Amino acid sequence: MPALQEVMRQRELTPDDVLAAAKTYVPTGKHDEAIIFASGGHSGQMFMIGVPSMRLLRTIAVFTPEPWQGWGYGVGNEILEAGNAKDQELTWADTHHPALSETGGDYDGEWCFINDKANARVAVIDLRDFETKQIIKNPISMSDHGGTFVTPDTDYVIEGGQYATPLGWEYAPMQDYEEKYRGMVTFWKFDRDRGRIDPDQSFAIELPPYWQDLMDAGKKASAGWLFGNSINTEMAVGTLEEGGQSFEAGVSQRDMDYLHVMNMAKIIELYKAGKHEPINGFPVIRLQTLIDEGVLFFVGEPKSPHGVDITPDGKFIVVSGKLDPHVTIYGFENIQKAIADKKFTSNDQYGVPVLDFDACKVAQVEVGLGPLHTQFDDKGYAYTSLFLEPAVARWTLGGDFGDLNPEPDWTLVGKTNVHYNVGHLLTYGGDTVNPKGKFLVAMNKWSIDRFFPTGPLLPQNFQLIDITETGETMPLLYDMPIGFGEPHYAQMIEASKLKPWKVYPEVGWNPHKQAVDPNHTKSGKERIERKGDEVHVHMTVVRSHFAPEHIEVNQGDTVVWHVTSVERAQDATHGLAIPAYNMNLSIEPGEYVQIRFVADKAGTFPFYCSEFCSALHLEMMGYLRVKPAAVAQSQ
Amino acid sequence: MSPDLEKIVGPRVSPEQWRKHRMRYVAPGLTLMLARVLLILSLFLPYWHMRLNAPQYPDGLHLTAYVNQLNGDVAEIDGLNHYIGMRPLNDAAKFERAVAVWAMVALVLLVEGAMYLHSRWALLLVIPAVTFPFFFLADMWFWMNLFGQNLDPKAPLSNAIEPFTPPILGTGKIGQFETIASMGWGLILAFTASGVIMLAMFLHRRAYKPLTEKGPSND
Incomplete structure (x- = not known):
């Protein structure tokens, strides 16, 4: 093969080098x-x-x-x-x-x-x-x-x-x-x-x-x-x-x-x-x-x-x-x-x-x-x-x-x-x-x-x-x-x-329990519920949007955020970055994740998908608005 | 029996004729029976497949249509379709899918009825069953065309994809997807049933036409 000889000459490779390369090279898709x-x-x-x-x-x-x-x-x-x-x-x-x-x-x-x-x-x-x-x-x-x-x-x-x-x-x-x-x-x-x-x-x-x-x-x-x-x-x-x-x-x-x-x-x-x-x-x-x-x-x-x-x-x-x-x-x-x-x-x-x-x-x-x-x-x-x-x-x-x-x-x-x-x-x-x-x-x-x-x-x-x-x-x-x-x-x-899962077996899967979590959110059932000082966000993610996209809470509320990926396609992973609260989730296809934090910092916080998921990945975002305690009380 | 009714149900077969040409009279019934079995079987089998190939789906995406349901990667395809503003697949042919099983039972009963009519009217009873597979494909095309040609202009990719109707059988191309549509075993059985019914009608005419020509008094 003249092409191979030429590469060997240019790259100064010995036949042993080429043999080693051939023993280790795995072509794309294999x-x-x-x-x-x-x-x-x-x-x-x-x-x-x-x-x-x-x-x-x-x-x-x-x-x-x-x-x-x-x-x-x-x-x-x-x-x-x-x-x-x-x-x-x-x-x-x-x-x-x-x-x-x-x-x-x-x-x-x-x-x-x-x-x-x-x-x-x-x-x-x-x-x-x-x-x-x-x-x-x-x-x-x-x-x-x-x-x-x-x-x-x-x-x-x-x-x-x-x-x-x-x-x-x-x-x-x-x-x-x-x-x-x-x-x-x-x-x-x-x-x-x-x-x-x-x-x-x-x-x-x-x-x-x-x-x-x-x-x-x-x-x-x-x-x-x-x-x-x-x-x-x-x-x-x-x-x-x-x-x-x-x-x-x-x-x-x-x-x-x-x-x-x-x-x-x-x-x-x-x-x-x-x-x-x-x-x-x-x-x-x-x-x-x-x-x-x-x-x-x-x-x-x-x-x-x-x-x-x-x-x-x-x-x-x-x-x-x-x-x-x-x-x-x-x-x-x-x-x-x-x-x-x-x-x-x-x-x-x-x-x-x-x-x-x-x-x-x-x-x-x-x-x-x-x-x-x-x-x-x-x-x-x-x-x-x-x-x-x-x-x-x-x-x-x-x-x-x-x-x-x-x-x-x-x-x-x-x-x-x-x-x-x-x-x-x-x-x-x-x-x-x-x-x-x-x-x-x-x-x-x-x-x-x-x-x-x-x-x-x-x-x-x-x-x-x-x-x-x-x-x-x-x-x-x-x-x-x-x-x-x-x-x-x-x-x-x-x-x-090894028998790895390609996606989680069912939508709403809790990886810690290795079972469907009863708190997971179904498509169409997305909602925000207030229980006293706790705000429960029941969210789904799918290319290329969060549902709901707007979350408004009062400063001091505890936010319990239930996130369910309703994706079934291999590799369709989403992130959920909530930067001001130092959070970033990896939500793999079918996965359910629950996070809980006290919304102690008032302000307007864009949250977004941090895992490039689709052509409209940049648009996959929402707003977490934490109303200052003083404003919330005056209303 | 009134003459009008007799015209519809056709001539009866005398015991002597029966003995003489037994196979001739049994054959139409047996073939119609076979057609009915094929139609019933087809209810449990997929009628139509579509495979969508794109680089990021190495195993492809699959749609499988039965007479009463749509299976496969429906959610994933709907997820993709929302970018181009196509309505969810399960919004299509809702009525057809809801009545499909009963309609099939009716078709089978009509075919059964055709066994008892020894006149040309038998043909009328089998027409729905014979045309059913053609109707299935036509309905499929109707919905594909309706959905593909009426994309939501506010969808994110509305200006990237022209309205389209994917081929109902064979290969097409939409965006990065190659679509390959093919008949399922259910539809093949339904088409086979159509052919078997046409054969039955030929046997039917061969058996009963001579009786009609000889007149009702001929025995």
């Missing part, structure tokens, strides 16, 4: 094969990204007010308010680890959860309308990290803590660190029928103040168990000001931290048997109870690790040792045997039995510098991100996976350099019982020179890597700049598993 749900970092949101095109499909508003979706500007305010801590309004979050709901250990495409590390919150997102349905604040912990992870059938959403604090949002001096500061794991019961976490059936366990990090729920062979790691078994308290070590140094002293092995099934039984006590009104199983009941064990793990990741068959636990060049692989059966044989080398200072490392370890693979996080494919390979190199390493699993690839078990196969400083990585279905292989995304923290410089603040870089072939070959395909926060983790699901 859809991506897979969808990434990515944390939005401190944007507090979630991002949907198509694969292989790496196109951003949309932001899902979660913890942070977001004007396009009206989120926090009239839509979802009560959901956001439910996450506030100690009466402090929170308008940002540090979203870390999204978890797609699972059935039998595989993504089912129905729900997604995500945690806010900054304030220990968990959100529930409905994957029919991609709207956040619930935000829940952890009642005992200030921060979290080991979440969200789901059990194989999404019975529980797991939220592990991060920085130890006294449980229950209390004060304690640093001298009391070992005595009063604690870690925790919260088990949020998910009620799938209601689509909500049920706090009344949820509970937490108390853990030593070791800065628990990532977690993973067992699956298949290890179902009913939970694994987590920790980075500060030193219990460093940061003594830089006294001439001692900073946290950075103090936390990294020991060669081994503790892999936490938790018998989750028995822990749930303990909760149901009432063996807990309330902290800040929330049931917590005490550390001593966990020890007495024999449901918590530690195993040594090198060194300040990040990821703890369970192989698709549930038989191996892979720990990436961050400050150690190895990944360490533990056998679930080995751990069970060590527990049964009471192969304890010691207890930790709180009395938790520490299992013999060599009895639990199956293998160690030297993968490189700064191993952080591991995922799996369908060919018996594991992939570990190497923060310091920075690269992605491919290595072989053993056990039943050994026959799936040509290389010997537990060996490094190859590496692909990434740009730069990779944190988490994700593969296609890579943390499920049924990984797909094919795609890997390196979630790079730094992009340095990869894109046109955007001032001193640069985007992160998601790099798509092709892992279709066996052996060393893992070509880099595409760089996607992420210019809106620092995503941590993401999951990739088959697009075909």
Whole structure:
């Protein structure tokens, strides 16, 4: 093709470049094969990204007010308010680890959860309308990290803590660190029928103040168990000001931290048997109870690790040792045997039995510098991100996976350099019982020179890597700049598993109830009703007008504005901007939204459609007139 | 029987004739029966479809007319039509839709009546059923034309779209929309019924005309 040759010459593209482009280009009208749900970092949101095109499909508003979706500007305010801590309004979050709901250990495409590390919150997102349905604040912990992870059938959403604090949002001096500061794991019961976490059936366990990090729920062979790691078994308290070590140094002293092995099934039984006590009104199983009941064990793990990741068959636990060049692989059966044989080398200072490392370890693979996080494919390979190199390493699993690839078990196969400083990585279905292989995304923290410089603040870089072939070959395909926060983790699901609504199922649909709202307004029944000091506006919107268009109230009235979109056409979304009252709604086809505010500012306020809806979009407006109290009284 | 009445109901068939040419006399009745079944069936089937194609509607917009109702994307099409000042679709043919089912029952009863008239008058009774599908299309055209030619001059896009009558069958163009109108199975059955009735009338004449020519006393 002469035209292609000419473009390659002009744009200085190699055949590999063109091949990469051909593997990722999705022509107009065609859809991506897979969808990434990515944390939005401190944007507090979630991002949907198509694969292989790496196109951003949309932001899902979660913890942070977001004007396009009206989120926090009239839509979802009560959901956001439910996450506030100690009466402090929170308008940002540090979203870390999204978890797609699972059935039998595989993504089912129905729900997604995500945690806010900054304030220990968990959100529930409905994957029919991609709207956040619930935000829940952890009642005992200030921060979290080991979440969200789901059990194989999404019975529980797991939220592990991060920085130890006294449980229950209390004060304690640093001298009391070992005595009063604690870690925790919260088990949020998910009620799938209601689509909500049920706090009344949820509970937490108390853990030593070791800065628990990532977690993973067992699956298949290890179902009913939970694994987590920790980075500060030193219990460093940061003594830089006294001439001692900073946290950075103090936390990294020991060669081994503790892999936490938790018998989750028995822990749930303990909760149901009432063996807990309330902290800040929330049931917590005490550390001593966990020890007495024999449901918590530690195993040594090198060194300040990040990821703890369970192989698709549930038989191996892979720990990436961050400050150690190895990944360490533990056998679930080995751990069970060590527990049964009471192969304890010691207890930790709180009395938790520490299992013999060599009895639990199956293998160690030297993968490189700064191993952080591991995922799996369908060919018996594991992939570990190497923060310091920075690269992605491919290595072989053993056990039943050994026959799936040509290389010997537990060996490094190859590496692909990434740009730069990779944190988490994700593969296609890579943390499920049924990984797909094919795609890997390196979630790079730094992009340095990869894109046109955007001032001193640069985007992160998601790099798509092709892992279709066996052996060393893992070509880099595409760089996607992420210019809106620092995503941590993401999951990739088959697009075909998602069943999104194209419009809300019926006119008058309340997305919070996922049902038709009795207060919705039917066409022809638009009206304004005064009930004492409350003015109820029953409004419909359709291209290209509001009905009614004139709303006149007295200063001090409470306005209850019921807005129903009677649209049924896909993408015929309207906005309702009420600028002087800082409101902006997104009213999607069929949606019902209710807002309530006190009309405390007198004046003449044009309201208008803020979502370009039609040729007469500009004309889609009305007037809110708030009569000054003095004038209203004189009449 | 008075001679006038006998002229209308036509000659009766003697038992001997019946035995001799049984199929000849059964055939008109059976074919009319088939026509009646087709007409009744058509009541439950769409008579007419229109698909409107425009880039911003990748799946198109669909209208489906039954004899007594209009289904499909009526609200969406009405929503679009309000920009050009066309009245809501359900304002059209209100009377026709209200009486349609009873009118169809009447047609079927008339066709049934035709079985008992062995004279030319039978033709009169089946004319409404035979012409019904043509009437349906003509009525459709009438309303389309009335609505399309009488757009509200105060509508937002009144000066952008000239009055129009979309083709009642086949392809047309209105603004950015391509319209594709086609017959539904109901209308096809109604047309088939018309043909079957005409066949029945031929069989009817073949059976009873000889009797008339031979005179009433001939048996």
